[in-house]
Amino acid sequence: MAKLVIEGKHKLSGAVNIHGAKNSALPVLAATLLAKGTSEIHNCPMLSDVAASVRILRHLGCNVTRSGDCVTVDSLGLNRSDIPDTLMREMRSSIVFLGAIAARTGEAHMSFPGGCELGTRPIDLHLSALRQLGMEILEEGGRLECSVKGRLRGTTIALAFPSVGATENIILASVTAEGTTSILNAAREPEIVDLCNYLNKCGARISGAGESAITIEGVDSLYGCSHSVIPDRIETVTYMAAAAITGSTLTLKNVNTGHIATVLPVFREAGCTIASSGGELKISAPNRLNRIHTIRTMPYPGFPTDAQAPVMAMMSVADGTSVFIENIFESRYKHAGELIRLGAKIKIEGRVAIVEGVKRLYGSEVVSTDLRGGAALVIAGLAAEGITEVTQIHHIDRGYEKIEENLRGIGAVIKRVD
Numbered sequence: 001m002a003k004l005v006i007e008g009k010h011k012l013s014g015a016v017n018i019h020g021a022k023n024s025a026l027p028v029l030a031a032t033l034l035a036k037g038t039s040e041i042h043n044c045p046m047l048s049d050v051a052a053s054v055r056i057l058r059h060l061g062c063n064v065t066r067s068g069d070c071v072t073v074d075s076l077g078l079n080r081s082d083i084p085d086t087l088m089r090e091m092r093s094s095i096v097f098l099g100a101i102a103a104r105t106g107e108a109h110m111s112f113p114g115g116c117e118l119g120t121r122p123i124d125l126h127l128s129a130l131r132q133l134g135m136e137i138l139e140e141g142g143r144l145e146c147s148v149k150g151r152l153r154g155t156t157i158a159l160a161f162p163s164v165g166a167t168e169n170i171i172l173a174s175v176t177a178e179g180t181t182s183i184l185n186a187a188r189e190p191e192i193v194d195l196c197n198y199l200n201k202c203g204a205r206i207s208g209a210g211e212s213a214i215t216i217e218g219v220d221s222l223y224g225c226s227h228s229v230i231p232d233r234i235e236t237v238t239y240m241a242a243a244a245i246t247g248s249t250l251t252l253k254n255v256n257t258g259h260i261a262t263v264l265p266v267f268r269e270a271g272c273t274i275a276s277s278g279g280e281l282k283i284s285a286p287n288r289l290n291r292i293h294t295i296r297t298m299p300y301p302g303f304p305t306d307a308q309a310p311v312m313a314m315m316s317v318a319d320g321t322s323v324f325i326e327n328i329f330e331s332r333y334k335h336a337g338e339l340i341r342l343g344a345k346i347k348i349e350g351r352v353a354i355v356e357g358v359k360r361l362y363g364s365e366v367v368s369t370d371l372r373g374g375a376a377l378v379i380a381g382l383a384a385e386g387i388t389e390v391t392q393i394h395h396i397d398r399g400y401e402k403i404e405e406n407l408r409g410i411g412a413v414i415k416r417v418d
């Protein structure tokens with residue numbers, strides 16, 4: 001199995017390009033199923049999750065090609081409505097294909113996505129909403145057998161929680177439904193706005209994206225279009241944390257600072273100075289970070305849960321004690337145990353993590369527990385004395401394009417060893 005080997009204590013400098021957002025590319029690729037014709041999706045990151053989405057589209061009969069950062073999807077040849085178990089297991093967020101496949105073909109067949117390192121990852125909000133749109137869903141033997149008699153029918157859906165995936169599935173199922181659908185308590189993430197921008201370019205009639213009330217007027221059909229995916233706000237925060245923990249000055253390019261507005265104050269409280277103009281962000285970090293009193297993860301526009309692990313890594317060497325409260329996922333502190341192996345002092349009490357900053361971390365062998373937890377270990381390794389080896393890095397490759405090349409390009413001593 002591949003691992004990342006990092007020699008810590010090197011300052012970073014220079015500039016790094018931020019890639020397109022994984023969590024936007026995935027629903028947009030699912031949405032291409034609804035557009036009869038060809039769509040060009042630009043700024044698509046080279047990630048294993050994107051490759052899995054491409055494999056699903058090809059399995060369904062679409063003609064998909066990739067040239068550089070552009071993925072071209074011709075969905076005219078769509079001739080199936082099932083997702084193989086292997087692909088559902090490989091990427092549990094394949095559930096976002098459910099609404100699109102059923103809306104386009106009148107049926108959808110797939111296994112339950114199952115849990116992951118972050119917890120059980122229920123899909124009750126997805127299924128309840130899709131049933132309200134008229135989809136018949138049989139859940140048996142760990143499988144979802146879905147069918148639509150005639151056409152899905154628009155309705156008003158109030159989400160108990162502003163679930164990103166459920167909001168995306170409702171949008172994908174309702175854009176070509178009969179009548180109007182209103183989503184109340186919708187997720188407001190930038191990735192939702194990006195998905196709706198793509199769909200509106202394809203001829204959909206969606207308003208309110210980015211707000212907690214979204215209205216979708218059903219249309220008869222959608223046509224392909226060209227779209228560029230928004231920058232990845234979590235990758236942005238990850239490289240900011242790399243600069244912060246190494247006391248470096250770094251420039252990040254192709255950034256949308258508006259998408260991380262509630263994260264910037266956290267870095268400033270830690271003692272970093274941040275300047276941004278156009279699509280560039282410049283961060284300068286002190287030799288030692290101040291502790292951050294409290295970080296609460298919240299639905300957008302609150303502090304993103306995906307940024308919790310990278311920021312916890314940088315806080316592990318801050319001056320003082322920081323408190324994290326993880327309000328989104330039931331089990332998103334698995335990286336804490338691995339950070340402790342590097343010398344961090346972290347105490348977990350349910351949803352609360354108490355991080356007592358230490359003067360230094362020491363390199364060791366650590367295991368990536370999930371995508372953002374793995375990134376946190378790399379960040380910690382940049383600051384640890386000696387050599388840190390991070391294994392199970394397939395988790396990291398799901399969400400970070402060429403992470404070791406990008407870090408080497410700004411001065412880190414890191415290599416991938418197969």
Ligand code: EPZ
Pocket residue numbers: 022023024026093119120121122123124125126127161162163164165166187305306328329330371372399
């Ligand atoms: C999306 O996951 C992202 N993934 C996650 O990013 C991100 O952490 C999450 O949104 C929150 O921002 C993608 O976009 C592919 P949710 P999603 O539905 O849609 C509960 C990463 O690191 N819930 O908003 O699965 C759920 O258990 C990944 O890039 C239900 O109870 O997140 C969780 O506690 C990790 N029932 C909370 O809601 C449901 O039917 C938030 O889940 C659905 C969700």
